[in-house]
Amino acid sequence: MTHRDKVLALMRAAQTELTTAFADCDGAARFRPHDWERPGGGGGWARILEDGAVFERAGVNVSAVRGTRIPPAISKKHDIDPGTGFFATGLSTVLHPLNPWVPAFHANFRYFEVDEGRTWWFGGGADMTPSYGFEEDARHLHRTLKECCDGFDPAFYPRAKRTCDEYFFLPHRQETRGVGGIFFDHLHPEGPGGWDRAFALVERGLGSLVTGYLPIVRRRAKTPYGERERRWQLLRRGRYVEFNLIHDRGTQFGLQTRGNTEAILMSLPPLASWSFDFRPEPDSEEERLAEFLRPREWLAAEPAEAGR
Structure with a gap:
């Protein structure tokens, strides 16, 4: 099996595992397939869940394109x-919950x-975007993400976390998108076994998504909310x-390589x-989110009671 075949097999297996876990968590809706072919070579397998009891939209997409x-x-x-041929494959998942107290998630x-x-x-990462903050x-x-990274290199998590904080930042708003996570690109370990080490990191990363996110979903999904919270979420x-x-x-x-537009924009809520010029009420949960989202060393924070 070639390297590209091995990675693609991993992505397809992870897609099956993730769609099963997310659908079971939702309990009311199922993923529907949207397979596509790319002009010029390759294609993809999109899986979309909409209008569920927990997830307003969830997508798990795998693509494999060449040119x-x-x-x-x-x-x-x-x-x-620029005249060099290429092959790229990957898995992307985005979840937009219905309940405003449940954070959105991307990997x-x-x-x-x-x-x-x-x-x-290799490249990758995962991050979480709450509307209301819980330490x-x-x-x-x-x-969960640190445990995943430590198997590759104990020094990797701090670097990947810092890169994530810097990447998921809106300069025109001067704010972060969420509480971060990890993010890395152009991972190419030198020396014998470098490819296998990088592959193992991605394999662990994919395996950490369910354990890193779904316990949070189950903890918040039944929290009561009303029009105020829904407006803030939107x-x-x-x-x-x-x-x-x-x-x-x-x-x-995805757009530059002429990927499937529907699959690419599945990430949008x-x-x-x-x-x-919306301004949250002073000293409200909504106003406190700005301070909550400032990059920090989450694992160095003092343990706190469950809640905000």
Whole structure:
């Protein structure tokens, strides 16, 4: 089995595991398939759940695309001849819960080859975007991700966390998108066994998504909410949309490589809103979110009682 075949098999197996776990958590809706072919080579397998009891929208997409000319942005960034052929595969999942007290969640793990596999790298990460902040939720996610990273290198989590904090930042708003997580790109460990070490990290990362996120969903999904909380959630989703359409590299890569538009934009929430110069009420849960979202060392924080 070639390297690319091994990674693709991992992505497809993880897609099956994730859709099963998310559908079981929702309990009312199921994922429907949306398979597609890409002009020029490759395609993908999108799985979408909508209008569920827990998730307003959830998607788990796998793509595997190839071409004879590497996308210009990647060619320039990595100083690769633009006439070089490429292969890319990855899994992306985004969950937008119905209940405003449940955070949204995103993860993406990917593999890229150029020049018939003579040059390769892995990338990936996971992050969480709450509308209301709970320290125990943020610590749970970061603890799970740190355990995943420590198997690769104990020094990896702090770097991947810092990169995530810097990446998921809206410069035009001067705010982070959420409580962060991990993010890495162009991972290419040197030396014997480097490919296998990187592959094992991605494999553990995919395996950590259910344990890192679903306990939080189950903890918050039955919290009562009303029109106020729903309005705030839709406003925060607006910031999510701004990031994905302006700054997200995965969205840009998918569009540049002529991927399936529906699968690419699955990451957007089904509903979002923008209110001109909205200001939360002073000393409210909504106002406190801004301070809560400031990057911090979540695992170094003093243990707190469950709640805000």
